[in-house]
Amino acid sequence: MFWRHPKDAQKDSLKEFSAILKSIRERLPLAPSHHALRWFLANGSSLSLEMGGSADLSTALIEIATPETRSPRQVVCYQLANEQILQDALEAHRPSQDWSLIKSNSDAYGHTLGQHESYDMRIAQGPWLIAWWIGLALLLLPLLLYRSLAALWLGSMLLISLGHRGLGMAGWGNDKTSASKLDSLQSHDCLLGFPMAPWQWILGAWGLRQLHAPIVWLFGLLLYTVALRPHRRNASAFLASRCLLDGAGYLDPESKFWISSRAATVDREIGFGSYNAHRPIFRCDPLLRKLLSGPYWSLTNLFELLGPIQRIEIAIGDSGMCQQSQWLRLGSTALVLDWVEQNPRVEAIQLRSPTTAIREYARDWMLVRSMPDRKGLEYKSRDLSRIYLRTLKSWLEKKSEVPREAWEIIELWQMTLNQIDAMPKNQNQPPMLLVGRIDWISKLWLLQQLGKETDWTVKKKIDIRYHELTSEGYFRQLLENLQLSPLVSEQEIQLAMRMPPAESPAWRRGTWIREFADSESKIAVSWEKASYELDGENYSVLFRR
Known part of the structure; x- marks a missing residue:
């Protein structure tokens, strides 16, 4: 996220970040990490000031991460709760009404940001797991x-x-x-x-x-050779087409509309993102941090990499506003990953080039572009999405116990595709039933309300301020006019603003923060553990999964 402020206002990201932390602390306990620019909240979330590859704080952006959760719907709930926490904090200290927070997908230099999703995935199994250990x-x-x-x-x-x-x-x-x-x-x-x-x-x-x-080169080679082979083989086609469900829309400098800015920059299936400015589908930066970080005298992090289950990021999604779109993104992806891991030998559609396909689909708002698989067959993005939907539906029907939320996601996925298929034949107007529910369709509809001769700067203002978190943001105004039923209730959001998810590492972390946040002891929190000093002795508490 970044701040929108008057042109003549002097930007001091560190001062603004500090003011937001102080405002949050008045409502919610928080604790520092070992990094001075990352803090953890009592609801289990993390708030940080990210400088990227620059040492200039004036270009820094706010990054907020949800706590570990047990369901896709819970993630959406904590996303909304964290947005409200930030907005309340800004309202309490902002210099004027001209200041606001933008849930951005790019910075002032054109770098795409988007949203990173973390999933527990099986890195390898059988002989491939042995190869991983070696x-x-x-x-x-x-x-x-x-x-x-x-x-x-x-x-x-x-x-x-x-x-x-x-x-x-x-x-x-x-x-x-x-x-x-x-x-x-x-x-x-x-x-x-x-x-x-x-x-x-x-x-x-x-x-x-x-x-x-x-070391990074060798580790990257190991990942490319051994890691996530079933996921890359059987889930890449779905992920290439997923922007159809969750893209936030983007207006490029030539006034062309894209479904997704983040997906349009993907350049490889697996690799590292922040280290070398690549844009992989499966982003393995958490594994690289484990390998290179930590105390120099300890190999604990290396031993943790031996585990078959590792946290992997999927970094192809935009930062969206629609609850339905966010739920579809997380729910459909979780179902596909579960299906892949439980059926590693099943052969799904394998696109000839998933990275080329995802870039092409991300720029195709008219949904007419098709991409070939390895057999030479052509698929549009909605064709792939419907094939995966049918496969998952058939798979769930054969299982004895299926969570209710899984069927709700399947039903919503099917309804969304049906409404997309009902798009007018002239392709000039998005389906109105999905306005306010799917971000790229909502933004496209707003832009199409303007005349053809409208200046690009006016259109770009809509593109950016669609993501504004105040009541003046264009999505918020659109939602108020449409009066759509929310996926997550206001009561659930208010609870998530205060309490971490039950039965998760976040619950133990949040409870610990409430107990020690006001302590005079030196404390530091991370996703995995907390450390503190008591009576001259150092102690650690692990937040196990």
């Missing part, structure tokens, strides 16, 4: 060498910092990243308590990147 074992020696060299490199950066600033500027006892006070935000530019200039951070990051580049 590959990780072969990485052990290079990893130990990297950690030794990285420690020397960071030590040299500390010496440079001391020489540049002088010993009086900082001290070893100045580590605030685990303090419970918001003043710790000021230590975001410190390494072991010593302030670092932006150029020093850039130099330090460059050096570490050179050191671990061989």
Whole structure:
């Protein structure tokens, strides 16, 4: 998310982020992580200030992550709750009515952002799991060498910092990243308590990147060869067509309308995203962080990678506003992934190039483009979506116990495709029944209410402010006029703003934050654990799945 503010207003992302945290703390306990720019809320969520590959805080964006949940509908509920938490915090401190939060899909530099979905997936099984273990074992020696060299490199950066600033500027006892006070935000530019200039951070990051580049390449090769083979074989065609259900719409600089900006940038099936600016379907950055991060003297994270179940991100979706669209995205994807893992030997449709297909489908709002599979057969995006729908419906009918929500998702999926198929033959108007329910259709309808000669800047304003979280946002205004029944009730949202999901790691994390947030002890929280100091002793609490 980013701030919309007057042109003449000076942007200070750190100050604005701090003000939002202080406002949230008045309503909800929160606690810092080991990173000064990431905080955890008592409802289990995470709030951070993301700088991307830049050391310039003026370009930073707010990122909020939902807690671990047990169902797609629950994810939607916590998305809405977190949006309301942020909006309430902004209302309490914003300088004027001209300031607002935009649930953005791109930044001012044209970088696509979108929404990352995290799923527990089986990384491999059978002989492929053994190959995964062997590959990780072969990485052990290079990893130990990297950690030794990285420690020397960071030590040299500390010496440079001391020489540049002088010993009086900082001290070893100045580590605030685990303090419970918001003043710790000021230590975001410190390494072991010593302030670092932006150029020093850039130099330090460059050096570490050179050191671990061989490991990243080898790990990427292992992923490409071994990991998620059934998922890539049997789920890629569905994911290539999924923007039909969940795209948020996008107006490009040539005034052409796309279904999805994020899906249109996908360039590979599996890989890393933030590390090398790639846009994979299956984004394995959580695995890379496990491999490279953590204490230099500990191999715990490496051992965790031996587990057959790992957290993988699917990073092809936009940040949308419609509850139905979000629910369809998460629910249909969860069903497809379950089907793939329970039927790893089933052969589904395999597109000749899933990455080319997803880019083409994302730019095809008229839904006329078709892409070939490996047998030469052509499929439109809605053809693929309906084939997967029928396959999943048949699979669920054979199971003895099926959650009610699964059937609700199947029913909504089928109804949505039927309404898309009912699109007027002249293809000039989107189906009105899906306005307010599917984002790209809703945004397209709003844009089509303008005259053909309307200036691009006016259209782009609608494209951007459709995602505004205030009552002045165009989606919010559209929803108010349509009076559609919400998927999630206001009572559920209010509860999710305060409490984490039951029977999840988030519940234990949220409970711990409520207990220790006001403590004078040094505390730090992560997704997996919390650490704190009591009577001079250090303790850790694990939030197991």
